[in-house]
């Protein structure tokens with residue numbers, strides 16, 4: 199194995215012409231790797247070619263993976279099993295074990311008692327869900343499936359009228375469409391989220407979503423950039439006006455607007471995350487992100503200002519340009535080890 203060859207893996211249907219090295223999202227990163235003496239190939243992943251890929255991937259010193267938890271309805275089950283095996287002799291990012299530790303919605307439950315956590319419930323079986331969901335007193339809750347992306351399996355549930363057997367459910371992928379259901383229909387519609395021993399995570403509805411969300415990008419344990427999106431999925435309808443999710447804008451790790459978040463992440467919250475989840479620093483992905491609600495504006499305290507919406511570790515792209523040298527450095531460190 200030549201220790202300077204990297205596979206840059208993205209999702210591709212059989213016959214797809216995708217090439218990561220030519221795609222806007224990865225082009226500059228690939229260029230930076232090449233400038234730093236690495237050889238890099240684009241590799242397309244699809245479950246149907248998993249077995250043959252496993253043999254082909256033996257020649258790489260590192261495999262960097264950008265595949266969502268759900269791609270065209272497919273989970274990462276096969277992919278993660280393959281990456282687990284390949285990681286024994288080479289560097290894989292994100293490592294499938296790390297994704298399970300920090301990159302599913304369960305992380306919200308694990309971190310609930312930290313200062314950036316929140317009111318989180320974990321329902322580990324359908325029975326448990328039916329028994330406890332209506333215990334909480336809030337009129338509006340959020341439910342999130344264990345592993346998902348793009349709002350898939352994230353729901354806003356308005357239970358204010360539950361006494362009249364009426365629940366309103368809004369899927370984060372469906373704009374402001376509210377589906378009325380009876381309580382029984384509501385339960386039934388969530389049953390499949392518990393298939394194969396999976397779980398649902400409940401989170402308090404955060405009305406501060408109207409302040410936009412900040413995405414903190416990290417490479418290993420270092421903050422490598424930020425994103426800010428003013429209007430996000432489930433943004434509430436205000437004065438009868440529905441706003442569609444808008445564009446995310448990118449900022450470097452040195453952006454003064456987010457310097458409070460960078461400081462508290464690097465000094466306190468990432469070390470806490472590592473400790474609580476039992477993750478070693480060198481197991482952190484070369485690129486991952488933590489998304490935060492902005493609960494208070496015009497405050498000089500980061501503590502209480504931000505709370506966690508989710509952590510992404512499976513497929514963080516696009517990322518800010520400032521993350522690129524961090525990703526390359528992180529990979530160099532890991533390969534040298």
Ligand SMILES: Nc1ncnc2c1ncn2[C@@H]1O[C@H](COP(=O)(O)OP(=O)(O)O)[C@@H](O)[C@H]1O
Pocket residue numbers: 340342346347348349350352370401402403404405407430431432433489507508
């Ligand atoms: N607790 C919450 N309160 C208000 N809006 C939320 C809440 N949780 C999630 N959302 C909205 O739903 C979107 C999708 O949820 P998220 O946890 O990011 O899951 P994913 O991106 O993996 O589908 C978020 O980007 C945000 O716009």
Ligand SMILES: [Mg+2]
Pocket residue numbers: 348349489508
């Ligand atoms: Mg999200």
